[in-house]
C-alpha cells in the first residue's frame with residue numbers, strides 16, 4: 004500500500020472551500036429523480052444531465068474536489084466523444100466510484116439492512132482504477148425505529164463490511180469513503196441520533212483498526228447529528244453543529260484527513276447552514292477538515308431547473324453553480340443566509 008499517495012488524494016478531496024459532488028445515483032434512484040421532473044431515464048438523458056453538471060466549469064474548478072460516479076457513468080463519453088472521466092479530470096476534480104451493490108435485508112433482523120458487494124470487489128476495483136477512479140464509496144444504512152432498531156448486530160455487520168471494502172480499496176490504490184448513514188427518517192429526537200451515531204462510529208473505527216485500514220488514506224462520510232424528520236422538536240443549526248462536533252470528537256480519530264457529510268434529505272439551505280455552523284464555530288477544535296459530499300443538496304435545484312430540456316441547460320448550470328458556491332463557502336465557515344437571498 005502506498006500510504007503517501009493515498010493520503011495525498013484524501014487531502015485533496017477535502018481541500019479548503021471544496022467538497023464532493025455525489026452523482027452516483029443507481030439506475031433505480033436516478034429514475035426516481037427523473038420521474039420527479041417528468042423526464043425519461045434513458046442512457047442518453049442520464050449522460051446529458053451529468054455532462055451538464057461536469058461542464059459547469061466554474062463550479063467544478065472552484066468548489067468541487069471530486070465526483071462520485073455510478074458504474075454506467077464512469078464508462079460513458081460526453082456527446083462529443085470525450086470520456087466523462089476526462090471532463091472531470093480537466094476541471095481539476097478527482098473521479099470516484101460507488102462500488103457497493105446496495106442495502107439488502109439482513110438475515111434474522113427484520114426491518115434492518117446490510118450492504119452487499121464484497122464478492123469480486125478486488126477485480127472491480129482494479130478495473131475502476133484503470134478507468135481513472137482514485138476514490139470509492141460504500142454506503143451502509145442504519146435505521147432508527149423504536150428502541151430495538153438499530154440492533155448491535157446490524158451495526159457490527161455493516162461496520163465489518165465497510166472495513167473489508169476499505170482494506171481492498173487501499174490495496175488497489177483507491178481512497179475509501181466509508182459511509183455509515185444513520186437515517187434521518189423517523190420521529191426520534193436529536194439525542195437519540197447522537198447516541199446511535201456515536202455507537203456506529205465507534206464500531207466502525209474499531210473494525211477499521213482490526214482490519215488494518217490506514218486512516219490517513221480514508222475519508223468518512225457520515226450523517227449530521229440531527230432530529231428525525233418526523234420529530235416534533237427540530238433542532239436548529241447551532242445545536243446540530245455543537246452536537247455533531249462533540250459526537251465526532253469523541254469517536255473519530257485525528258489521523259483521518261477529512262469528514263464529508265451526506266445531505267440525507269435535509270433542505271438545500273439547511274445542509275449548507277448546518278455545515279457552515281460547524282466550520283464557523285468549531286474549526287480550531289477539529290483535527291479533520293469538515294466538508295460536503297452532497298447528492299440531493301447539490302442537485303435538487305439544477306435538476307428542477309433543467310427539467311429534461313436542452314433549452315434549460317444554462318439555468319440549470321447557474322443553479323448548480325449557486326449551490327456549489329454556497330457549500331464551498333460553508334466549508335470555510337463564510338456562508339450567511341443573506342448570500343442565498345442575493346442570488
Ligand code: 13P
Nearest residue numbers: 025265266267297298299
Ligand atoms: P445525499 O446527499 O442526497 O444524501 O446523497 C449522498 C450520498 O452519496 C448518499 O450515499
